[in-house]
Amino acid sequence: MSTRIKISNANSESYKAMMNLEMTLQTTLLTNIQKELIKIRASQINQCAFCLDMHTKDALKYGETPQRIFLLNAWRETSLFTEEEKVMLAMTEEITLISRKGLTDETYEKATQLFDEEQIKSIIMAVVTINMWNRIAVSTHLEVPEH
Template sequence: MNSRVNIAANSAPYKAMINLEMSLQTTSLTNIQKELIKTRASQINQCAFCLDMHTKDALKYGETAQRLFLLNAWRETDLFTEEEKLILAMTEEITQISQNGLTDETYEKASKLFDEEKIKSIIMAIVTINMWNRIAITTHLQVSKQ
């Protein structure tokens, strides 16, 4: 696959995205929650570059290989907490926005479990990784061999 334009080079919009990403570091989401969002959205979007990056980051933050291996089947296991399962449901619904969007049922569950600031943070984390996925896929960012 041929590489394409380097969108990061001298790009004000790219720098704005970096700032958005950095602002997510100040939310109440844990590093594990953020990496679950990033990994699950990247699985759905089939973004190899982001999957490689975020599974490595998740492991660095203490996530287990077993949970990462089972992430795309999270509903079928008790390895994820109630909060994590709700975050993953939100991630799937927002990532696949054209199907049904964030359903009323999921949003209602979120509003019972999370405060408004946490819901905002979850939504913004999901939206942000979806932007990064689209950039990586569109510009053919490549996974580096190790």
């Protein structure tokens, strides 16, 4: 893969704004595990190797199990995820794949039964934010660091 521009060096004000958004998400009511599940699932869909590498490591650091990470792509087929996590993952997929149907009324209704308004806002913003980072990493060929 060819080397491409580093967004962090390209327009410092835009990058600072993105980092501020990321830092704001750290103050939400979502748990670290919930945030990492959102980030991993969106990154799987978007095929972002850099973000998958980063967020699977972060999830493990926060106490997520390898088994749940391995099965995240098939979350509907396992009982390893809670009802809340399944709705959150459905939201992640529908928002990430917005051109298909977007966030459906059915999924949104389930979310309102399990989450309060602030949590729903946080989930939506977390999904939007990781999709932004995925698009930057993929379009700039951000490489996975070798360890």
